[in-house]
Amino acid sequence: MSNKKPSSIFVSGPIAAQKIAEDIQKHSSKVSIGAHSIFLGQVRADEIDNKKVTAIEYTAYEEMVVEKMAVIRESFFAKYALTCMHIYHSLGRVEVGEICLFVFTSSAHRRDAIDACNEMVETIKKELPIWGKEICEDNSTVWKQNN
Template sequence: MIGVTGDDFDVNAVIDRVRKPDMGALVTFLGTVRDDGGTEVMELEAYEEVAVRELETIRDEAFARYPIAAVEVIHRVGRLRVGENILLIVVGAGHRKEAFDACEYILERIKESVPIWKKEIGEGGERWVPGESHGGDA
């Protein structure tokens, strides 16, 4: 599954969906809203159609570059509070190194090219986070 959603996701359900008997490794990255010294809320906006298409491209690139068996990526949008889930990447592979490398590749590519923007809101006002087009904690 590749998706952009306003709804929270069940991390364990996604892991269970990816898990297969021939996988020796399941690597997950879970990005959450963090308090960056006063952040209370984060608003995430996306150009959804393009974001999904770009996430699919990144998934396909990961399959071409690494010997992996499965990839799922879910990115949230909307108004989220500190501690809430933003981004989930799950990579399944026969071995851990390939799964870790592919997961890191996917995360870095998301930060580079997926049209999702975040605005931090807190006591001191609000600000768009410069130079980032992702919502994960990286």
């Protein structure tokens, strides 16, 4: 195991489409890669009691997320033949239509990238101490629930 301090997955506010494009571009030099799989979570305009959701505000137990993510990351590299894996999650306010989650897995062959990406999205929702508060058009709020 490396001694590198595990880094945070958090981005303040929405994840820009430009960043996603740049991250894809950065991988062109890694020529052993044959497949990328990408998941993007977007804030949806849900309706709660006839009121439209306009944004989600995310908070997290950041130190615990960093610690948990280091363990999860290691288990994914043990389970799947990944070349690399990048994960970004928003903190703070993200408007409807903006991107709040970006999971990016790469491998030599498609199966590993696709399966790891799918499992990572489920793992993030289930295991990371992150909370979303849905903000409605009249500024009332409802705590988001994951299915």
